[in-house]
Amino acid sequence: MKRLWACVVILVLLITICTYGTVETKKVSEQMAQTIESARQAAQAGDLEKAQKLSEKAADDWHNYHEVLCTFMPHAQLEAIDQTLSGLPMLCYFEGMDQFGADCDRGITQIMYLNEAQLPTLENIF
Amino acid sequence: MNKPQQEEHTICGDKKMTISFIRTLLLYTIIILAVRLMGKRQISELQTSELVVTLLISDIAAIPMQDTGQPLASGFIPIAVLVMCEIVVSALMLKSTKFRKIICGRPIIVINDGKVDQKEMRRLRMSTEDLSEQLRQKNVFSFEDVAYAIVETNGKMSVIKKPDKEQPTAGMLGVALPDTGLETVVISDGVISDFSLQLCNKGREWLEGVLRGKNISADQIFIMTANRKGDFNIIKKDAKQ
Numbered sequence: 001m002k003r004l005w006a007c008v009v010i011l012v013l014l015i016t017i018c019t020y021g022t023v024e025t026k027k028v029s030e031q032m033a034q035t036i037e038s039a040r041q042a043a044q045a046g047d048l049e050k051a052q053k054l055s056e057k058a059a060d061d062w063h064n065y066h067e068v069l070c071t072f073m074p075h076a077q078l079e080a081i082d083q084t085l086s087g088l089p090m091l092c093y094f095e096g097m098d099q100f101g102a103d104c105d106r107g108i109t110q111i112m113y114l115n116e117a118q119l120p121t122l123e124n125i126f
Numbered sequence: 127m128n129k130p131q132q133e134e135h136t137i138c139g140d141k142k143m144t145i146s147f148i149r150t151l152l153l154y155t156i157i158i159l160a161v162r163l164m165g166k167r168q169i170s171e172l173q174t175s176e177l178v179v180t181l182l183i184s185d186i187a188a189i190p191m192q193d194t195g196q197p198l199a200s201g202f203i204p205i206a207v208l209v210m211c212e213i214v215v216s217a218l219m220l221k222s223t224k225f226r227k228i229i230c231g232r233p234i235i236v237i238n239d240g241k242v243d244q245k246e247m248r249r250l251r252m253s254t255e256d257l258s259e260q261l262r263q264k265n266v267f268s269f270e271d272v273a274y275a276i277v278e279t280n281g282k283m284s285v286i287k288k289p290d291k292e293q294p295t296a297g298m299l300g301v302a303l304p305d306t307g308l309e310t311v312v313i314s315d316g317v318i319s320d321f322s323l324q325l326c327n328k329g330r331e332w333l334e335g336v337l338r339g340k341n342i343s344a345d346q347i348f349i350m351t352a353n354r355k356g357d358f359n360i361i362k363k364d365a366k367q
Contacts, residue, residue: 003163003165003213003217004213004214004217006163006213007209007210007213007214010206010209010210011210013206014203014206014207014210017199017203018203021199070197071197071198071199072197072199072200073197074195074196074197074200075194075195075196075197076195
């Protein structure tokens with residue numbers, strides 16, 4: 001009977017951890033995608049200073065989220081996003097706008113992929 | 127526009143080794159806890175479901191141990207799920223015979239009343255060599271001696287010999303043997319075990335009396351065994367060289 005109670009505790013813990021992981025990833029990915037999108041729009045509108053600030057903010061935010069996300073996500077996926085976001089402020093500073101736009105899109109895609117990979121959909125399960 | 131600051135990154139291979147070291151310790155602890163939680167049956171008699179769980183756990187645990195790029199949770203979560211499933215399945219097997227049959231199958235009689243059941247052997251994909259090997263492991267060296275041979279659900283074979291081939295017991299011969307009860311190790315490497323003393327219905331007073339009688343102290347003893355009847359056997363420690 002004690003083992004069955006241990007089983008119930010494990011089940012509750014697992015549900016909590018898995019739900020937290022999914023919700024946290026969704027929240028982080030939406031916030032990050034929004035910030036990068038704003039940076040891209042600012043760059044398109046010619047406001048490079050704002051674009052640089054937003055891309056710096058995106059890189060800083062990502063570093064903060066990274067600590068939490070790396071406890072339950074494969075590190076290779078997170079590092080790929082890290083590399084994309086780290087280059088954005090520099091691209092903005094040196095006015096490499098084509099490259100900046102392309103890297104913003106890449107960053108958004110990578111972040112959205114991160115979210116999609118966490119969802120318990122049929123595609124992901126099978 | 128201010129030039130953004132470049133971040134400093136250091137890559138250190140040694141850190142990965144330390145991570146592997148710590149992760150291995152953590153996973154070792156988790157696996158021991160998992161096996162304890164699944165129960166003692168897991169160690170000695172592996173049923174189908176238990177074998178599957180044991181194989182999977184060992185495989186899953188190896189991934190985050192070797193690949194530091196994988197989060198530790200990728201090892202913990204599947205192990206926890208497997209432990210949970212194993213406990214639930216074993217509880218259900220205890221409650222329902224039908225469920226137990228589905229998961230473990232049923233014992234199969236390969237020698238029935240002295241006759242080898244070839245159909246059942248084919249069903250088990252068991253060769254005659256396998257059968258004689260398993261019989262030999264049970265100290266049976268001729269098919270003639272066997273009345274029944276049953277392949278249990280855990281794959282082990284139970285053998286019942288023909289009555290005329292069985293070794294006679296004391297009861298059959300009408301010999302009365304004294305019941306000495308369980309023999310336990312009451313002193314191991316100089317350490318007295320109160321639990322073992324309890325098992326053979328003895329106390330510290332009895333032990334101290336015996337030691338006094340033999341003019342020896344507990345720390346001079348390597349092994350001392352005793353039984354309920356009060357028989358004991360002492361093996362002293364070797365003299366230090």
